[in-house]
Amino acid sequence: MSSPTPSITSLTQFVVEHAAGEHVVAAAFLKQTPTLALADGSVLLIVGEGAARKVEAHPDAGILTAASDGAALVTGGDDGRVVRTTADGATEEVGNSKGRWIDALAVSPSGALAWAAGKIVTARDDKGRLRTWQAPSTPQGLCFAPKGYRVAVSHYNGVSLWFPNTEAEPEKLEWKGSHLDVTWSADGRFVVTSMQENSLHGWRLPEKADMRMTGYPSKTRSFSWSHDGNWLATSGADAAIVWPFSSKEGPMGKPPRECGIRPAKVSRVAFHPGALVLAVGYEDGFILLVRLNDGAELLVRKADPERGAVTALAWDKRGKHLVFGTEGGAAGVLTLPA
Amino acid sequence: MSDKIPVTVLTGYLGAGKTTLLNRILTEQHGKKYAVIVNEFGEIGIDNDLVVGADEEVFEMNNGCICCTVRGDLIRIIEGLMKRRGKFDAIIVETTGLADPAPVAQTFFVDQDVSDKARLDAVVTVADAKWLTERLKDAPEAKNQIAFADVIILNKTDLVSPEELAEVEARIRAINPYATLHRTQRAAVPLDAVLGRNAFDLDRILAIEPAFLEEGEGHHHHHDHDHDHDHGCGPGCAHDHGGLKHYHDEHMQSVSIKLGEVDPEKFMPWINDLTQREGPKILRSKGILAFKNEPKRFVFQGVHMILDGDLQRDWKPGEERQSRLVFIGRDLDAEMIRAGAQACAA
Ligand SMILES: [Zn+2]
Ligand SMILES: [Zn+2]
Numbered sequence: 001m002s003s004p005t006p007s008i009t010s011l012t013q014f015v016v017e018h019a020a021g022e023h024v025v026a027a028a029f030l031k032q033t034p035t036l037a038l039a040d041g042s043v044l045l046i047v048g049e050g051a052a053r054k055v056e057a058h059p060d061a062g063i064l065t066a067a068s069d070g071a072a073l074v075t076g077g078d079d080g081r082v083v084r085t086t087a088d089g090a091t092e093e094v095g096n097s098k099g100r101w102i103d104a105l106a107v108s109p110s111g112a113l114a115w116a117a118g119k120i121v122t123a124r125d126d127k128g129r130l131r132t133w134q135a136p137s138t139p140q141g142l143c144f145a146p147k148g149y150r151v152a153v154s155h156y157n158g159v160s161l162w163f164p165n166t167e168a169e170p171e172k173l174e175w176k177g178s179h180l181d182v183t184w185s186a187d188g189r190f191v192v193t194s195m196q197e198n199s200l201h202g203w204r205l206p207e208k209a210d211m212r213m214t215g216y217p218s219k220t221r222s223f224s225w226s227h228d229g230n231w232l233a234t235s236g237a238d239a240a241i242v243w244p245f246s247s248k249e250g251p252m253g254k255p256p257r258e259c260g261i262r263p264a265k266v267s268r269v270a271f272h273p274g275a276l277v278l279a280v281g282y283e284d285g286f287i288l289l290v291r292l293n294d295g296a297e298l299l300v301r302k303a304d305p306e307r308g309a310v311t312a313l314a315w316d317k318r319g320k321h322l323v324f325g326t327e328g329g330a331a332g333v334l335t336l337p338a
Numbered sequence: 339m340s341d342k343i344p345v346t347v348l349t350g351y352l353g354a355g356k357t358t359l360l361n362r363i364l365t366e367q368h369g370k371k372y373a374v375i376v377n378e379f380g381e382i383g384i385d386n387d388l389v390v391g392a393d394e395e396v397f398e399m400n401n402g403c404i405c406c407t408v409r410g411d412l413i414r415i416i417e418g419l420m421k422r423r424g425k426f427d428a429i430i431v432e433t434t435g436l437a438d439p440a441p442v443a444q445t446f447f448v449d450q451d452v453s454d455k456a457r458l459d460a461v462v463t464v465a466d467a468k469w470l471t472e473r474l475k476d477a478p479e480a481k482n483q484i485a486f487a488d489v490i491i492l493n494k495t496d497l498v499s500p501e502e503l504a505e506v507e508a509r510i511r512a513i514n515p516y517a518t519l520h521r522t523q524r525a526a527v528p529l530d531a532v533l534g535r536n537a538f539d540l541d542r543i544l545a546i547e548p549a550f551l552e553e554g555e556g557h558h559h560h561h562d563h564d565h566d567h568d569h570g571c572g573p574g575c576a577h578d579h580g581g582l583k584h585y586h587d588e589h590m591q592s593v594s595i596k597l598g599e600v601d602p603e604k605f606m607p608w609i610n611d612l613t614q615r616e617g618p619k620i621l622r623s624k625g626i627l628a629f630k631n632e633p634k635r636f637v638f639q640g641v642h643m644i645l646d647g648d649l650q651r652d653w654k655p656g657e658e659r660q661s662r663l664v665f666i667g668r669d670l671d672a673e674m675i676r677a678g679a680q681a682c683a684a
Contacts, residue, residue: 023421039421064418078390078418100391103414118393137395138411156397156410178397178410196410196449197400218450 010299011289017332018046024325026075027312028068030087034323034333036312037066037075043085046323046333057083057091067107070317074113076102082115095122095130106151108144114151114164116142121153123164131164141181146188154182154193159203161191173203175210181221186229190250194220200234200243204250211250213243217265222313224271224278231257231292233269233278238262240269240280242292259290260297270313270322281310285326300324300334342457343420344428346533347442349483350464351435351473355493359464359525359532360432368529373419373426375412377434388426390415394434396441399448405618405642406448407441413449420455428533429456436479439463439486440621443641446538460535463487463517464525468497470506474513484510485590485621485666487517488537496523513590514666538639593672595663601684602629602636608678609638609645616675617643620667628659630684 023039034046041058057063061079068074072084074094082095082102097117104116111126116139122132133153141154145161153160153170156178160170178196185192192202192211198219202211213234220236230246239258243251260266260280268281276292285304288297300322308327315322325331350356363372373388397410412431419429431442439461446458463483466473470492473480484490490510495503503521510519518535520527605627613620623640638647653659663679 025421062418062422064421101415101418103418118391138393138414140410140414156395177400196397196408196413 009297011334011336012299012301014337015300015332015334016049017330018044018050018052019329020044020325020331021329023308023327023329024312024331025063026066026068026073027314027323027325027331028066028070028073029314029316029321029323030068030071030073030085032316032321033087034316034321035068035073035085035087036323036325036331037063037073038329039063041077041079043073043075043091044331045087045089046331053089055085055089055091057085064102065105067105067113068314069107069109069111071111074105074107076105076115076117078102080117082113094124094128097122104139104142106142106144108149112144112149114142114144116153121151121162123149123151123162125149125164133160133162133164133170135160140179141193143182143184145184146186152182152184152191154179159191159193173208175201175203177201180219181223183223183225183232185232185245186225189248190245192223192232194223194234194236198236202250211252213251213256216241222266222268222270224269226271226276226278226292227273228276231271231276233259233271233280235266235269238265240266240278240290242278257292259292259295260288262286262288264303267309268311268313268324270315273315273317273319275319279313279315279322279324281313281324283309285310285328285330287313287324289322301332304330342455343423343426344459344534344536345416345446345456346428346430346459346535347439347461348430348432348464349437349439349461349487350491351466351469351477351480351483354435354464354466354469355491355522355525356432356435356464358493359491359527360430362525363430363529363533366529370428370533371426373429375415375429375431377432377437388419390419392431394437396438403618403643405440406444406644408445408448409441412442412445413452416452416456423455428459438479438482440482440641443486443538444644447641447644447646458538459533460488460537461486462489462491462532462535464491464493465506465510467492467495467503467506467521471509474509481513481590482621484513484517485668487514488535489532490514490517490519491522491525491527491532492519493522493525495521513592515592515594516664516666589668590666591668591670591672592664592666593670593675594665595661595676595679597661597679597683599628599630599659599684600661600679600682602627602632605629605682608682612675612678613640613643613645616667616670619669620665622666623664625661625663627661627663628653 026037036044041061043055043057045053058077061077063075066075072086074084078101080097080099084092084094100117107113114123119135135155137156139153139155143152151162158174162170179193182193198216200213216236218236220234222235224233233240233242239261242257264282264284267283270279278290280288287300307330312325322334375390375392392411395410396407399406627636634649637650
């Protein structure tokens, strides 16, 4: 008797689950090691099938935010500390805001990092030199420019583009309202924020032309650019909303693609590093891979509302593995079949 | 619903006893753990990893209205706390002495992520029996905090005479006849009088009503007078009504209305229109409505323009199908509100 043919639309048999046991704040691959930042202050290195190493990056504290450059996972805690953890489990404190919560954190590919605690934004260059700037209101999001040592800081009523190595006042991108996360396109032409009132706002540079992207039923808290820079995928609706950025004008006047429409909101998105394939995580724990060109879908994980929304999704550099984590402490690694 | 984290908002002037009360909540043995969001960081002399500093950042919403505001920092802090929700049972938000409680309260109705995970339990205002009368004269925020409160802790009663105490209570009642009032020394109030009040729970709105609906005898006048500002009853003026002092506040009043069954087709557009137009002036509103041909009670509450309402339990057999409405606000046109409500009668 032949065994039943596995459904071609499911990849669930290629997923190895790992119980994280705590709210997963962020995920990354440190070289080949899937790594999770957990709300209880620890960093979990998944070193083999069913084997994990727990590193107390923030003892007796919690992790609020994390970012990775592929070499290390940098975490910001409610203890005011910024800690760099590497795949060997070594930790190093790279910043300390004396008990203030670290609200936002960003790393640049060259190893620089920036964090915000209260109104103070601190940038640390690759040599460890610190610069600070006081934002007009508490920053909610940070990201580095694709080139050069420059940080976009999102806050109430807009974004400030700060060169940490100059004394000049940051350049302002203004739009009324509360801006949450911020992202900068790889070609440097677009800065996009998510907003309190369920929309995105973008600016085309250098003209600072405004772009409104609306129609979301909830806040967008996850962005991902496609490897070719032509698409920006976003969470916050009952499908991943993917905006076209290939033309000079950006997405204005063009409808977005809607990928993976389901009766549950998308909570995380992550584009594959080398193909137009989007990993989509939902608030009920469901995870799909969607091919942008034809909308074809592959199931990674079934709904698991008990263990909550997908809160972390990350691909490895080569695009062979996808690590995920949820609000309720579930986690796992997908290895794409060869 | 019940797994939403309850949030108590603690307001009051610096020195009124807010910190004393907070310290008691954090140190007394009650088997519960509280996460506390404070503004005067460092005032609390207790080492507690769940004490979070906040900046009171009030953000306007994009409808261009001055009363439609939220606390941006609170949204972010609650999101952060919710990642560790196993660590605590409830949240207390302390506001500075100068703060308006409305943006805090509105945050729990307006922000979807916050309202999915947390619910407002009550606004508790700590007031200094000795100084409140003065503050009500010179500080509009003190008046706001009294008007907004579900529970008022009138503290330091040992520092005033019985006459002074009666006077300050009368002044509080002139602004807010509906809050539960506790007289205390050193903020010594049973904690269950402060925490777990469910004051914003639609199901419980009737439960807090007796305090204001049973003040019937000889006290009806506050309805009759509150449109009547020019008759000379300013904050400095007291009538004597059978030994009970009664004050009028120049700008902050409450309007309470009783009527029979109402027509929902008339009531809903009226209440929506009223709160949209008069929202900036209406601090709090509450109501229980007997809709014609509806076996269930309709219960609503509002903060400025934001309304939350629902059909709740059935009217009980023998229970009088009576509609009741309460508005607390600044410079309210009581005549207009009353006439509008009467016109909704079924
Ligand atoms: Zn308003
Ligand atoms: Zn009178």
